[in-house]
Amino acid sequence: MRHYEIIVLIHPDQSEQVPAMLERYKTLITTNGGQVHRFEDWGRRQLAYQINKLAKAHYLCLNVEISKETLAEIETGFKFNDAVLRHLTVLKDKAETSPSVMMKQVEREEARKAQQEPAAA
Numbered sequence: 794m795r796h797y798e799i800i801v802l803i804h805p806d807q808s809e810q811v812p813a814m815l816e817r818y819k820t821l822i823t824t825n826g827g828q829v830h831r832f833e834d835w836g837r838r839q840l841a842y843q844i845n846k847l848a849k850a851h852y853l854c855l856n857v858e859i860s861k862e863t864l865a866e867i868e869t870g871f872k873f874n875d876a877v878l879r880h881l882t883v884l885k886d887k888a889e890t891s892p893s894v895m896m897k898q899v900e901r902e903e904a905r906k907a908q909q910e911p912a913a914a
Contacts, residue, residue: 794827794858796885799867802850805837807876811851814876818855818867825866827859830888833896844878854896856889 803811811834819829835852844850859867864882871880892900 794860795864796830796856796858796888797864798883798885798889799855799857800881800883801853801855801871801877802840802844802879803853804876804878805847805849805851808837808851810876811853814874815853818870821867821870822857822859822863825860825863827857827863829855829857830890831856831893833893835895835899847878850878852895854893856885858888 803814815832815834819832822829831854833854835854837849837851840848840850868880868882871877
C-alpha cells in the first residue's frame with residue numbers, strides 16, 4: 794500500500810453533493826483495505842484560470858493509503874463523473890495527518906469572518 798494525496802476540483806453547482814461523493818470514495822477505499830488519513834474540505838475557491846467557463850470550484854483534499862488497483866478505480870470514477878472538473882494525485886513518502894497550509898488559511902479566513910459578523914451587527 795502506498796500513500797497518496799488526492800486533490801479534486803468539483804463543479805461549484807454540485808457543492809451540495811460533495812458529502813455523498815466523499816462518502817462513496819471513502820467506502821471504496823476502506824472496503825479495498827485502504828485507509829483515509831486526512832480529509833479536508835477547502836470549500837469554494839477562486840480558480841487561477843477558467844475551466845469550462847467557470848471561475849470558481851469546490852476543492853477537496855484526501856490523504857489516503859491505498860493499493861494501485863484502488864487508485865486506478867478511483868481515478869476512473871473521477872474521469873466519468875461530470876461534477877469533477879480536475880483531479881491531481883501525488884505519491885507521498887508517508888501519511889500526512891496534520892492540517893495542510895491551505896486548511897490553515899481556510900480556518901483563518903473563517904475566524905476573521907466570524908469576528909467581523911458580531912461587529913457589523
